[in-house]
Amino acid sequence: MTVTTQLKNQHLLWRAGFGPMAEEFSQLATATHKSYVNSLFKASAKGPDMIDVADSAFKGLVMGVQEAGVQQQRPDEDQRKKMRQQSREDIKSLNLTWLNQMVNSDQQLREKMALFWHGHFASRNLNILYQQQLLDIIRQNALGNFGDLLREVSKSAAMLNFLNNNQNRKGHPNENFAREVMELFTMGRGNYTEDDIKEAARAFTGWGATISGEFAFRKFQHDDGKKTVLGKSGNFDGDDVLNILLEHKQTATYITRKIYRYFVNDVPDDNHVAWLSDRFYQSSYDIKELMKDIFTSDWFYDAKNIGSRIKSPVELIVGIRRALPMKLENEQVQLLLQRLLGQVLFYPPNVAGWPGGKNWIDSSSLMFRLRIPQLIYDNDEVALKPKDDDDQMMGMKDMPAMKGMGKRGGQMISANVDWETYLKKFDNVPREKLLSTISGILIQGVEPVSDQILNKYIDASSRESFIKTATIQLMSTPEYQLC
Amino acid sequence: MLIKRKEFLQIGSLATASLMLPRFLKAFERPAMVPPGNKVVVVLQLSGGNDGLNTVIPVRNDIYYKVRPRLGISKDQALLLTDEVGLHPALTGLKDLYNDGSLGILNSVGYPNPDRSHFRSMDIWHSASNSSDYVYTGWVGRYLDAQCAGCDKPTQALEMDDVLSLAMKGEHIKGLAMKDPRRLFASSNEKYFKEVAASHNSADASEKPVDYLYKTMAETVNSADYIFKQSRLHPSNAEYPKSDLGNSFKTIASLIFSDINTKVYYLSLGSFDTHVAQEGQQKRLFTEMNDAITAFVKDLKSNNRFQDVLLMTFSEFGRRVSQNASGGTDHGTANNMFFVSGGLQQKGVLNPLPDLSDLQEGDLKYKIDFKNVYATVLNKWLNADDKKILGSQFDYLNFI
Numbered sequence: 001m002t003v004t005t006q007l008k009n010q011h012l013l014w015r016a017g018f019g020p021m022a023e024e025f026s027q028l029a030t031a032t033h034k035s036y037v038n039s040l041f042k043a044s045a046k047g048p049d050m051i052d053v054a055d056s057a058f059k060g061l062v063m064g065v066q067e068a069g070v071q072q073q074r075p076d077e078d079q080r081k082k083m084r085q086q087s088r089e090d091i092k093s094l095n096l097t098w099l100n101q102m103v104n105s106d107q108q109l110r111e112k113m114a115l116f117w118h119g120h121f122a123s124r125n126l127n128i129l130y131q132q133q134l135l136d137i138i139r140q141n142a143l144g145n146f147g148d149l150l151r152e153v154s155k156s157a158a159m160l161n162f163l164n165n166n167q168n169r170k171g172h173p174n175e176n177f178a179r180e181v182m183e184l185f186t187m188g189r190g191n192y193t194e195d196d197i198k199e200a201a202r203a204f205t206g207w208g209a210t211i212s213g214e215f216a217f218r219k220f221q222h223d224d225g226k227k228t229v230l231g232k233s234g235n236f237d238g239d240d241v242l243n244i245l246l247e248h249k250q251t252a253t254y255i256t257r258k259i260y261r262y263f264v265n266d267v268p269d270d271n272h273v274a275w276l277s278d279r280f281y282q283s284s285y286d287i288k289e290l291m292k293d294i295f296t297s298d299w300f301y302d303a304k305n306i307g308s309r310i311k312s313p314v315e316l317i318v319g320i321r322r323a324l325p326m327k328l329e330n331e332q333v334q335l336l337l338q339r340l341l342g343q344v345l346f347y348p349p350n351v352a353g354w355p356g357g358k359n360w361i362d363s364s365s366l367m368f369r370l371r372i373p374q375l376i377y378d379n380d381e382v383a384l385k386p387k388d389d390d391d392q393m394m395g396m397k398d399m400p401a402m403k404g405m406g407k408r409g410g411q412m413i414s415a416n417v418d419w420e421t422y423l424k425k426f427d428n429v430p431r432e433k434l435l436s437t438i439s440g441i442l443i444q445g446v447e448p449v450s451d452q453i454l455n456k457y458i459d460a461s462s463r464e465s466f467i468k469t470a471t472i473q474l475m476s477t478p479e480y481q482l483c
Numbered sequence: 484m485l486i487k488r489k490e491f492l493q494i495g496s497l498a499t500a501s502l503m504l505p506r507f508l509k510a511f512e513r514p515a516m517v518p519p520g521n522k523v524v525v526v527l528q529l530s531g532g533n534d535g536l537n538t539v540i541p542v543r544n545d546i547y548y549k550v551r552p553r554l555g556i557s558k559d560q561a562l563l564l565t566d567e568v569g570l571h572p573a574l575t576g577l578k579d580l581y582n583d584g585s586l587g588i589l590n591s592v593g594y595p596n597p598d599r600s601h602f603r604s605m606d607i608w609h610s611a612s613n614s615s616d617y618v619y620t621g622w623v624g625r626y627l628d629a630q631c632a633g634c635d636k637p638t639q640a641l642e643m644d645d646v647l648s649l650a651m652k653g654e655h656i657k658g659l660a661m662k663d664p665r666r667l668f669a670s671s672n673e674k675y676f677k678e679v680a681a682s683h684n685s686a687d688a689s690e691k692p693v694d695y696l697y698k699t700m701a702e703t704v705n706s707a708d709y710i711f712k713q714s715r716l717h718p719s720n721a722e723y724p725k726s727d728l729g730n731s732f733k734t735i736a737s738l739i740f741s742d743i744n745t746k747v748y749y750l751s752l753g754s755f756d757t758h759v760a761q762e763g764q765q766k767r768l769f770t771e772m773n774d775a776i777t778a779f780v781k782d783l784k785s786n787n788r789f790q791d792v793l794l795m796t797f798s799e800f801g802r803r804v805s806q807n808a809s810g811g812t813d814h815g816t817a818n819n820m821f822f823v824s825g826g827l828q829q830k831g832v833l834n835p836l837p838d839l840s841d842l843q844e845g846d847l848k849y850k851i852d853f854k855n856v857y858a859t860v861l862n863k864w865l866n867a868d869d870k871k872i873l874g875s876q877f878d879y880l881n882f883i
Contacts, residue, residue, distance in 0.1 A: 087663055124602065179615065241710035266692075310692050340646060349649075350603055352617035358695055359619055361656040362647045363637065364701035366696065367671055384645040390531045390756045445689050446693050449679050477679055478696035 001303050001445065008033045010444060011306045014483040015263050016040050016295055017108025019319040025425040025441055037295050041288070044110035044143060050136045051101070053093040054128045058086045062129060066211045072208045085175040088392055090128035095345045096331050098135065110282045113142035113291070115314065116262050118345065119353035120183065121153045126390065129213045130158035131346050146255060146285035147246050150185060154242060157209030157413060159468025163351065164209045168201060170223035175201040178241075180351050186245040188254040192230060199227040203236040252281035254423075256290065265305045266357050272299060310360055313341035315483065316369065318473065323442065325421050327375070329414035336411050337372065339386035341365055347389065366478075373475035376415045377468070381406030419468060426467055433465075435470055442474045449477050522864050523739055523746060525794040526623075526650075527772070530753030532601065534765060535801040539588055539836070540569040546839040550805040554761060554812065563673035568832055573769035576777030578823065583754040584830045585780070585789070586823055587882045592626075592839045592856065593849025597800060601756065601814075604799040609650035611854050611873055622748050622857050624653030625872045626865065630746075631656050641738070642749040643731035651749060657699075658749070659706055664734065668711035671704050680704045713741035718750035722783040728752055728775040736782045739792065746865055754807055756799060761811040775821065789825030793864050793883065796821040797853065820856065822882055829882045855880055869872040 006029040011022045020028060044091065061083050065075050070384055102111045107299070117138040125131055134156045141149035153159055160166060165177040178201035182192050206222030209215055227236045229244055236244075245251055254275035260268050280290045294300055311319060328334070338344040342365055343354055368384065375382065383406070406412050429437045436457075439448040448454075457473050459465040474480060541547045543566065544559040562578040568588075570578055578587040596603045596614040603614075610618035620628075623640050631639050632655070640658030642651050651658035661667035671677075683697040690698075703743025717740035723729040728750070736750045752772055757764050775793065783789040801818030818835065837847045851861035858877035870876045 124600065308692060310696070342646075347602075350606055350617050355619040357650070358692070360661070361696060361699055362652060362708070363661045363699060364645060364647050366699050367676075367703055370676065370700075371670075387644070387646050387648070387751075388530060388754050388755055450682060453675075453678050453682055456678075473675070476675070478683070480691060480698055481696055482692055 001304075003301055003303055003306065005029060005031075005033065006440065007038050007306060007445065008301045010326035010441070011301060012036050012040070012295060013108070014315075014319070014444060015112075015300075015309075016291070017112050018102050019322050019483065020441065021322045022325050022425055028441065033128070033301070034296075037292075040109045040295075041292065043106040043108065044113075046107075046349060047140050048101075048105075048107060048110060051094060051097050051132060051139075051199070054090050054132060055086050058083060058128065061086075062212050064422070083245045086124065087126055087128045091126070091131055091346050092335060093129065094132055094135065094331070096334060098215075098345060099314070099318065099334060102314070105286055109291070110139065110142050113287070117142060119356075120258065121159065122348035122351050122353035123156075123157045123158045124347055124350075125162050126392065127158070127161075129215075130156070130161065130209075137239060139248065141262045141287075143291065144286075145289040146280075146287055147242075149287075150246070151239070151242055153185075154181060155207070155215040157213035158214075160207060160209045165204055168205050168207070170202075170205045171222040173201040173223075177201070177207075178204055181242075182245065183425065184352055186251040186254065187248060188250070191248075191254075195230050199229045200241045202227050202240045203229065203241045207238050224346065230262045234350050240428050242449070246285065249277075249281050252285065253277040255285075256280050259290065260294070261355075263291075264300060265308050269299070272297070277370075303445065307443075309483055310357055311481055311483050312354065312356060312360060313338055313343040313449060314345065316341070316372075316481070319483070320373065324376070324471070325418040327416040327418070329416065330412060333382065333411045333413055334388065336382055339389075340368055340382070340384055344389075346391070361481075366481075369481055370476045370478070373480075374473045375413045376417065377472045378416060379410050379413055381408055381410040383408040383410040385410075419464075422471075423464060423467055431463065431466075434466060438467065438470050439474050442471065443477075443479045443481050446479050446482060448474060448479055485612075494804040502694075502760045503564040521791055522866075523748065523792050524860055524864055524869060525735060525748045525750070525792060527776075527794060527796045528648075528749070528751035528753075528797055529755050529768075529798040530601075530605075531756030531770075531798070532604075532800045532802055532814055533755040533798040533818065534757060534761060534812050535590075535798070536569050536804065537761070537765060538574075538769075539590065539819050539832075540571065541836045541839070542565065542569045543567045544836070544839055546804075552806070552860075553810060554806040564832065568836065571765070571769055573766050574773050576773045576780070578779065579777075580823055581831065585820065585825050585827060587827050587830055587833050589822065589833045589851060589856065589882070590835065590879070591819045592797070592820050592853050593800070593847075594852055594854070595849075597816040597846075597849070598801065599814040599816075601790075601799055606649060608797065608799055608853060609648060611857055619649075619652070620654050621648065621650035621652050622861075622872060623650050623749065624657060626653075626747070626861060626867055627651075627656040627658060628653035629868055629872055630865075634744075636709055637702055638706050638710060638745055640749065641710070641745050643734065644749075644751065648749060649750075658747070659703070661707075661710065662731070664707075664711045664714040664738075664809070667762045671707040672826075676700070677704055689813075710738070710743065713743040714738055716741040719782055721778060721785070723778045723782075724771070724774040726771045726775060728771050729778060729820050732775045732779040733780060736786075737777060739783070739788055740786055757802070758807065758811040758813060759809040780823065784825070791826065792824060793826070793860065793882075794821075794823040795856070801847060802861035804839060804842060804847065805845060813847045820853075826883070827882055833880075833882055851880070852877065859883060 009028050010020055012033055105111055123134060137152045137156055156453055163177040163180055164174045168174040175197050179197050183189055202223045206218040224235055226233060229241055234242055257268055257273050260273050276293055279293055283289045294324060347353055435451060454473055459469040527547055537556055540556050542561050548555045560572050562572060563569045564581050577586055598614055607614050609621045611622040612618040627640055637656055637659050640651055641660060642658055643658040644660045645662055646658040680700045704789045713738050719736040720732050723733040731750050736744055752768060783792055797820050798818050800814055800816055802812035804816040807813050854873055855877045858869040858873055859880045861867040861872055862879060863883045
């Protein structure tokens with residue numbers, strides 16, 4: 001396959017973002033990928049606004065609890081139930097708001113990077129304040145310094161609570177936090193011993209968070225004795241341990257390798273990873289420079305890296321919405337899609353995040369992926385039922401959706417596709433080139449389904465319906481699952 | 484139908500012999516029922532953390548009644564199995580199975596360092612991993628990897644659901660989820676999908692992502708066809724309750740009576756997460772479970788297949804020993820499992836009830852690792868290499 005300029009640009013837009021937007025279709029073939037790289041980094045230069053969706057009454061309740069805590073009062077069960085419900089609803093808003101950012105923001109690179117870190121620093125936590133705080137840390141530092149990011153995440157209420165560090169006390173260590181910091185956040189397995197974990201756990205004693213989510217160092221719970229971690233000895237605290245981990249080149253290698261597998265190819269090229277991680281380490285963990293190294297390398301645009309990645313459910317949903325501008329009457333349906341496809345933002349399967357790749361695909365998830373474009377086109381109903389998540393629902397049934405229910409008890413997609421904008425993008429394309437033009441935009445790096453089959457299922461009665469149905473049919477193929 | 488030699492040997496039952504008949508011969512008669520001998524496992528997951536202490540009730544234990552003044556089930560309400568052990572009042576059919584010698588109850592099943600998050604603990608049960616490891620494959624899925632390399636259809640393990648569970652996902656092969664064979668058939672039988680699925684030539688063994696996608700698609704289309712046909716060979720005409728679970732069990736029975744190659748069926752019921760108002764919730768779910776299992780067993784018996792089917796229940800954790808202040812119980816640790824089969828080697832209450840005077844921070848201590856149960860089922864019932872599938876050797880239990 002020849003790697004055309006257009007293919008290179010689309011490759012970049014899919015990896016450093018969530019794919020091309022309808023508006024930019026016409027520039028894809030002409031702009032150089034260097035100019036795309038520059039504008040991606042430029043657009044993401046500025047720190048984003050915090051996404052704050054927490055209900056103010058909820059915040060008030062939390063503050064109330066915090067003050068009451070000082071007076072040794074606990075909220076009653078009714079109050080706690082209300083807080084849990086509110087929090088759960090707010091996490092849904094956080095999910096949808098962030099998803100909208102991924103679709104609409106110019107800061108494509110930042111949001112994509114944030115999605116990567118969201119899986120890397122995976123935390124299941126039912127408290128909206130902690131969740132939106134962790135998301136903010138990740139979005140602010142997404143392209144910053146990995147050391148800063150690691151430190152802030154490690155001091156976040158979401159992570160300290162999720163990994164039980166509030167229970168890590170002098171004389172009664174809880175090793176969970178220390179273990180995951182080493183195994184999943186920095187060095188990876190096989191680069192430290194169980195003793196290193198035990199000693200590191202002692203250094204993290206006393207690290208906790210207040211109810212409202214502030215980091216708290218509890219001096220009287222901290223073990224200030226001497227520890228030996230990875231061959232270094234001293235009266236370490238948590239920050240010292242994080243510094244020791246960052247000093248180890250293995251951390252740069254581990255992170256680079258993971259980033260390579262996420263942004264370039266699931267099968268890492270050892271030479272490329274070694275070159276990148278050397279530079280990453282030398283730059284003292286400058287994430288932006290690492291990403292620049294990747295996106296400006298010739299090998300990034302090699303044919304074997306294009307279309308080699310199975311889109312995650314979030315990439316798939318966001319990608320469709322970018323290519324096909326649409327208004328969703330029932331935004332909540334996106335939560336249902338996430339659940340059915342196996343990736344719900346803020347509910348990673350465990351601290352190791354989403355495994356990705358082929359793990360996204362089984363017979364049910366694949367057939368449902370192939371059906372989504374048609375459901376959007378027909379404004380149809382999603383008649384499938386996701387599994388319950390008892391951590392979220394605490395034994396309650398899912399809230400019945402007030403609107404948007406279909407005849408078969410499923411939720412309606414209720415999407416208003418702005419076909420006018422989409423159709424316009426093909427105004428200058430001659431009829432005989434329409435199909436190849438559309439598939440050139442939608443399909444990355446693999447041969448699309450043959451024209452012969454497509455033509456059987458495309459409605460050629462008018463130019464308009466041709467473009468519409470060709471788009472839907474191409475999106476309903478295995479090839480469209482790749483980017 | 485082309486059946487690979489390896490697969491034939493592995494299924495290892497007379498059932499497959501009928502597959503070897505030329506098609507034209509089969510067409511003349513309604514195929515005979517599968518003769519006995521083809522062992523099948525049905526896993527019933529009680530999602531949400533079922534309260535084991537109100538399932539199998541220690542009716543002579545003072546501690547039980549002391550810490551559960553409101554929720555404790557009294558000796559006269561419980562369905563007594565022995566003078567020490569009673570079942571939840573809704574489990575009448577299971578009591579009959581006990582009398583019949585086809586129920587086994589295993590107490591205090593769990594794992595070291597238990598996790599109280601539903602999702603994580605379920606993850607651990609599904610993947611059969613240690614609580615400090617994160618494994619992306621499930622125990623049934625790895626059974627498929629070991630047994631089914633080269634199979635053309637992932638129908639050896641079926642889940643009655645719209646979404647496939649981690650338990651069913653192997654490294655190379657994944658089971659298939661469906662609620663209803665007819666619906667699965669209708670949805671994957673769309674002409675466009677069939678034609679697209681057939682268009683890809685992935686002879687190339689490298690298995691790029693695109694080949695993997697096409698392989699999954701083709702398998703789904705083939706399987707949907709196959710499952711639908713099998714489900715109509717000997718559809719059960721027995722009475723089942725009109726619940727989701729009842730429908731699923733009826734579908735499973737129909738498939739068991741056909742010559743389908745399915746070895747593991749997976750289904751779930753929930754939510755048992757009874758933090759509040761436990762009594763009504765647990766009773767409602769148990770009634771659904773009891774009625775569905777009763778109908779299923781009756782159906783299997785009258786078709787002479789009960790000795791070949793092992794039904795087992797599990798939940799991601801039990802609940803705390805003490806009741807909470809809201810008429811419910813909170814997340815706990817070890818729990819009991821039921822085994823229902825006409826082919827049990829050991830019956831009744833298989834091991835002592837949990838010791839309520841020896842707790843760990845208010846929770847039961849586990850006595851049997853659930854991986855011992857998996858090893859037993861894999862080895863003794865499914866004739867599989869449990870050590871390879873579970874990653875290490877776990878001792879076998881004697882109930883089968």
